[in-house]
Amino acid sequence: MTSSSDNRLGELLYKYDVFAPRYTSYPTVPAWTGEVSSQDYREALLKCSSQDPFSLYFHLPFCENLCHFCGCTQVITKDHERSKSYTEVLKAELKKVRSLLPKKLGSVTQIHFGGGTPNFFHPMEISTLLQLVRNLFDVESDAELAIEIHPKTSLTSFNQMLASQGFNRISLGIQDLDPKVQSLINRNQNFEITKLCMDELRSNGLSHFNLDLVYGLPGQNEQGWEKTLAQVLQLSPNRLAVYSYAHVPWVRPVQRKFLDSDLPSPQLKVHFFEMAYKTFLDAGFSLIGMDHFARGDDELTLALKTEGIHRNFMGYSTRSDAHQIGFGMSAISYVNGGYFQNQKELKKYTEMINRDELATFRGHILKNDDFLRKDVITHMMCQGSINYDAFNEKWGKHFHDVFPEAISQLNSFEKDGLVSIDNHGFRVVGEGFLFLRNIATLFDAYLENIRKGATNPTFSRTI
Ligand code: SF4
Known part of the structure; x- marks a missing residue:
């Protein structure tokens, strides 16, 4: 077996193997x-x-x-x-x-x-x-x-x-x-x-x-x-x-x-x-x-x-x-800016539907800041790039003002050859597409508190 540390990709995979969300939703x-x-x-x-x-x-x-x-x-x-x-x-x-x-x-x-x-x-x-x-x-x-x-x-x-x-x-x-x-x-x-x-x-x-x-x-x-x-x-x-x-x-x-x-x-x-x-x-x-x-x-x-x-x-x-x-127990909906999850227990879900009710038990209604971050994370996870001008125009705010910390943290991804940054924006390159979850965490406003409040890891590892 080739040890993972014997090559660049193996080292990167090992370095970026942390607990992080899959971002099928934001928050x-x-x-x-x-x-x-x-x-x-x-x-x-x-x-x-x-x-x-x-x-x-x-x-x-x-x-x-x-x-x-x-x-x-x-x-x-x-x-x-x-x-x-x-x-x-x-x-x-x-x-x-x-x-x-x-x-x-x-x-x-x-x-x-x-x-x-x-x-x-x-x-x-x-x-x-x-x-x-x-x-x-x-x-x-x-x-x-x-x-x-x-x-x-x-x-x-x-x-x-x-x-x-x-x-x-x-x-x-x-x-x-x-x-x-x-x-x-x-x-x-x-x-x-x-x-x-x-x-x-x-x-x-x-x-x-x-x-x-x-x-x-x-x-x-x-x-x-x-x-x-x-x-x-x-x-x-x-x-x-x-x-x-x-x-x-x-x-x-x-x-x-x-x-x-x-x-x-x-x-x-x-x-x-x-x-x-x-x-x-x-x-x-x-x-x-x-x-x-x-x-x-x-x-x-x-x-x-x-x-x-x-x-x-x-x-x-x-x-x-x-x-x-x-539809069904535990199923999630995303409608008009809100996430809604059905009851996770079959009995409760069935009882609520049979009473002619909807079966939501938790969710999240997105606020302005959520929409903006959701947009950045989704665009990054799908297209692997962010254009600052397009962001500024769409949201009426400057990307650098909203995400000063993320910008400086992106530099370490650039040093590892996973993103390319210029004055107009940044782009995930090459093997960087393996680490989209890691890059997305830079724009997540909830993650730190979720991690702090969890007694056990809340998310799976990225690798
Ligand atoms: S992993 Fe196995 S037990 Fe779990 S949902 Fe799939 S088939 Fe069912």
Whole structure:
């Protein structure tokens, strides 16, 4: 193994491996409060105009088995009747939200089903839910229709439904294909099972695949990870995400199912990311930002050249800004300058929707300073650059007056060759795109207080 400190990239990865948000929202979730209620969400929905586009997210929480590394909001059960009643609650929430929006409405550009394990649901439940969406909203004919599935448990009937309903983005959880790692994380899904599932989806006409990997898992070693990376490329994905495993057993007690000594050292973890980065770039993928890669012919790669990349709770996308409405337990919405999160417990969420209420339990209403910083962080995470003149004109303030400390801190990123600064602004360059989270923290007004107030780390590590 090449030690991470033997080369420049390894040293940078090690240096910038700190706890930092992923910035799918700004302010980030730990800054939100319970003062934001269903009434605030209701008012935000009522303010939507007849032209506004929408992006919809459905959280489908059920899983048959608990993966020991899991950090998602899920409900473990083998009782498939539960998805039936949950689908009815989602439909009620959908109708409730729609009733608060103007009669004439802009179109839906993106629909995403996440989990949990969406393929836990019966194909009919997904298709009737989609039918209701199409009845209530104007879904664009080329809308992005995405779903996360578990290759081991996705049945033929479900895979066929995905094709017949027009799904055009399939995300498959891979994590690591090494049997030793799979056994430690309680997720036995080998290469053959994954390939069989993808072959079947392809034979049904589905052609766009996003594969998710996780590095830093228990039992991972260099040889096994190298094999996983090679096998993943054999599966010919369009996009790849390589997430850092967040070990937070005080929040996720299931992560105590393996020993801390099963985890790779921080140096080895950094090395695993470096291996993935080099392997995917050598295979012709482009780095979109942080830990996301896309093939040369993917629309995300093409959008890199035209500043056409956007970011929301679902990650990077080419779809422009829209109101984001989340349905289901724990789902998050961003509407008219406010974040609203649904109850995280299934029982409470269900009770509130069944009482014909919205189910918000916390959120954040953005103030002027929040909008300005959100704009800078989002632009930086998507386009990797800030133009001072454009900022001054848009916000009527001078960038240097608003962010004096950030400007001086940017110098250290420049010294490391990660950003280039001139009189007109700054630009993330080369490997700097791996450290977007670190650079974004310079513009976060809440982070210091969040870090001070936390007894345990609140965010995952950047690497
Ligand atoms: S399938 Fe996904 S959501 Fe379900 S337990 Fe495993 S990691 Fe968590």
